[in-house]
Amino acid sequence: MSAQLKEAAAEPAPRISKGGAPPPRRSQERAAKSVPYLLILPAAAVTVLLLGWTLVKNGMLSFQNLNPRQLIQHITEWNGVENYQEVLGSADFWRVTGRSVVFTGANVVLIMTLGCLIGLLLARLGTKLRVLLLLGLVLAWAMPVVAATTVFQWLFDQRFGVVNHVLDALGWHAMADFNWTSGQFSTFFVITTLIVWQSIPFVAINLYAATTTIPKELYEAASLDGAGPWKQFTSVTFPFLKPFFLATTFLEVIWVFKAFTQVFAISEGGPDRLTETLPVYAFVEGMGNQHFGMGAAISILTIVILLALTAYYLRLVLKQEEDEL
């Protein structure tokens, strides 16, 4: 990297004629002031247009009685907060919300714990084994979600799935013909395995990359003070990588909470809608049952819950940005 930097720095210099920059004038100053705004304009414009407008539209839909009839005849039927009343008053919604939060919590804890342990393991390995483990992680990470989902369906297939076969061979004969998507817990087990398997590499590889930036002297000082591995982790590694842990946990919370494809493709929320998480619930209520207004209300509530779950981190980032300015 440093060689690259030097090259790049050295190269353009000779090509450029000296003394080209005229003294700044007022009109130029004004023009310069508008440059950052011009640069962010395209990004801001498309975001406002395609995301902002959709959010507003979504909000408006959530106050409408919108079913196939209204949809086809292009009728707008406002019904105030009725959708919200119905959603918030239904036991289903709260069950799904609780399930979603627990599901997200369990997945994120597993991902962060195992991911960090594997990341620390990567730092301890010799080159060959490290490359081997990195290869495995990269393969899992690079698998497209939809492909990974079909593979997991195949691994956990009732009759010919290799998981059932291995469990049977290991002596757990009851599992020989086990239907994994027949129960709530076992379906969640498959979904969680899939999500954790795919998410660990991001945490592990990035943690490993981040540990390589920690100055060695810190560890030397710590071991001189008689710190064991655990103490070294809590007194050196963790404080040094705190921003990394926060950012990664935040990202994982968002990703897992929003996970739709995995849940939907594995079970479509079944059996008996017992594995519906909030995004799937919004989808099934809104698109599946064609209560579009209800679906919109659920999606607004989903956004609010997600904001509440990540409020702590968002506040931290806001403060940090303030300090930077």
Add this chain to the structure above:
Amino acid sequence: MRRSLLGRVWPGAAAVVLFIGFAFPVYWMFTTAFKANKDIVADDPVWFPASPTFEHFKTAVNADGFWTFVGNSFAVTLIAVGLSLVIALLASFAVARMRFKGRKSFILVMMMAQMAPWEVMVIAYYMIVRDAEMLNSLVPLAAIYTVMVLPFTVLTLRGYVAAVPKELEESAMVDGCTRTQAFVRVIFPLLAPGLMATSLFGFITVWNEFPMVLILNKDDAAQTLPVWLTGFRTTFGDDWGATMAASSLFAVPILILFVILQRKAVGGLTSGAVKG
């Protein structure tokens, strides 16, 4: 003594076990795709396809619309990733290098946008796209995907731009470059790894996107590979060989891209992630 020997052996053993755990599903996908049907439904799993067959790949490739979906997938992915890179590059440069009123708000908007639960807003998108009479078209799809990967691209590239020392730019400007020239000749080449990393993640996101296309494009001519792949199982029943062949075909472009770019991606992503 015994303990230190154990201390030396267990990380290696753990590494091997973990490697198998992480690589096995990918291995199982590829090998199943090459197995003869009687091996796929054998009582004892066949761990390695001794006499590989290409039957399943033929089934997948000859399935209705396969090449249309491939074309559609590549088209929306390349357009969305290309557009978002250009737009994000401009914005990330402004955010990382310039101080201006509204900078903080812009970053905040990007962070919020990154959290946007696209999956739950499909209803609103359906209504908007329907009212514009653009259902079953790749244009709205590509536009939505552009905005979907934009926040991540802006925030990550911002970390990369910030990591390039300001002095490089300044010295180029002292030597007579304009700010634009300094950017094109000095900064841009240094951003190459960052651009590759972010485009890789953008590529994965769009390549995978499923709910939006499922709702907006019911018409076969305008669908993409993820919908085809999830529908494949319904059409082909429990033809696991064909399903795994289809999954392999779907996964291979990403796997290749990722393995080539992963070293650049990993280092860069950390700098982006840690900088927030």
